[in-house]
Amino acid sequence: MPVQKTETLPIRSEQDVVSVRQAVKTWAAQLGFSLVDQTKIVTAASELGRNTFIYGGGGNAKLEMLNEGIRRGLRVTFEDQGPGIPDIEQALQDGYTSGKGMGLGLSGSKRLVNEFKIVSRVGEGTTVTIIRWK
Amino acid sequence: MERIPILRMGDILLVTIQVDMHDRLAMALQDGLTTKIAQTGAHGVLIDISALDIVDSFIGRVLSNISLMASVLDATTVVVGMQPAVAITLVELGLSLQGVKTALNVERGMQMLRAVIGTASEEGEDAGPED
Numbered sequence: 709m710p711v712q713k714t715e716t717l718p719i720r721s722e723q724d725v726v727s728v729r730q731a732v733k734t735w736a737a738q739l740g741f742s743l744v745d746q747t748k749i750v751t752a753a754s755e756l757g758r759n760t761f762i763y764g765g766g767g768n769a770k771l772e773m774l775n776e777g778i779r780r781g782l783r784v785t786f787e788d789q790g791p792g793i794p795d796i797e798q799a800l801q802d803g804y805t806s807g808k809g810m811g812l813g814l815s816g817s818k819r820l821v822n823e824f825k826i827v828s829r830v831g832e833g834t835t836v837t838i839i840r841w842k
Numbered sequence: 843m844e845r846i847p848i849l850r851m852g853d854i855l856l857v858t859i860q861v862d863m864h865d866r867l868a869m870a871l872q873d874g875l876t877t878k879i880a881q882t883g884a885h886g887v888l889i890d891i892s893a894l895d896i897v898d899s900f901i902g903r904v905l906s907n908i909s910l911m912a913s914v915l916d917a918t919t920v921v922v923g924m925q926p927a928v929a930i931t932l933v934e935l936g937l938s939l940q941g942v943k944t945a946l947n948v949e950r951g952m953q954m955l956r957a958v959i960g961t962a963s964e965e966g967e968d969a970g971p972e973d
Contacts (some may be wrong), residue, residue, distance in 0.1 A: 722864035730862065733895060747927040748894055752897040758865070761920060804934055812899040816935035 713773040718787070720766045725757040728769045732784060735771055738842055739780055749782060751839040752817035756786045756836050757812050763836055764788025774839070781822075783842040789833040794827055846871045848878050853959055854886040854952075855879065855917075860893045868904045875908055879915045886955035887912050890948055892923030902937040909942045918958045919943060922951035 717728050732753040736746040753769070760767045766835030774781040793799045802815045814836075818824040823839035844867065849856040855878055875887060888906070891897065897905070909919040917950070922945045924932075932939070945951035 724861050726864045729896065744927045744930050747931045748934070751896045751898050751931050754900075755895060758898075758900060766896075770891075776894055783936070789964075812936050816899060816937070819934050821929065 709765075711772045712775050714770065716768050716770045718768050719760045720786075722761065724826055725754065725761055729759045729770060731755045731783070733739055733767075733780055735773060736840070739773065739782055741782070741842055742841070745840060745842070748820040749784070749838070752820040752838055752840075754813045755813040755817040756838065758786075760786045760788045760790075760834075764790030766790075766836075767833070781839050783837065783839045787833065788835075788838045790793050792830040792832055792834055793826075793828040796826055796829055801825075810828075845874065848874055850878075850882060850884065853884055854888055854914045854955055855884045856888050856890075858890040862895070863901065865900055870900055872904050872908050872911070876911045876915070880911055880919045885917050887917055887919040887950050888948065888955060889919065889921045890923045890951075891921060891928075892925065892947075892970070894925070894928065897924070897928050897932055897937070898935055899935065902932065902939055905942050906940055913941070916956060920945050920951040920954050922948050923948065946964070 715730060715731065717723055719728060729750050733750045735745060736749050737826060760769070765788060768784065770785040772783040774783055798804055799812050800813065800818065817838065821838040821840045825837045826834065828834040846857060846859055846867065855875065857875065878884070879887065883958065887908070894951070912919045920943045943954065945954050966970055
């Protein structure tokens, strides 16, 4: 998939999570996303960025502007080297929470994007990739 | 650390969230508001979120918590000004904002609070003078 532009941001603090969602907002606006679509991917990025920080012990977010034929999209990849998720099926269920959240982070953000992929290995880390097409 | 100002208008506490809050700031607002309700004996809390681009599960939970804590302290909370795109996203995310009263804008939120608080103080008068 041709990538037009890319940027990697660190997630080492709560303020970094804010910076990531602001960057996602800027990119989504540049791509001409409707306000609702902007809000959806920014909200998903906020949930996943927080997961990276809290559960993954920090990591980074890679933003990519995609150009596939006539369609354009925004891909965001969240990566950490944290403890990993032992049971992904369970983690993707509504209401499942391992910590102090509401258990909507993963399942909820999946509903807000067009493509969602999670790869996690216990002891190695977790990578979540989301794409929203225009 | 930066803080979100809490204004007092008689019986009502007014909060306008104008920054993109990180989680600790949202928690500080929750603690600050609860403390202020207890200090002032306010019966109403109005939270204007019209400047917020998103409400994610964390901020949603903070709004729910504030409403619950306020109600335990005999105050009613109304959240006003949610952008339509935020409302759509919130529902798809699966967040129900349990126990949170909402109104379209500040004016309607104030009407809502006045109605609730008015009733409460009349009841209070029936039961005897308040201290």
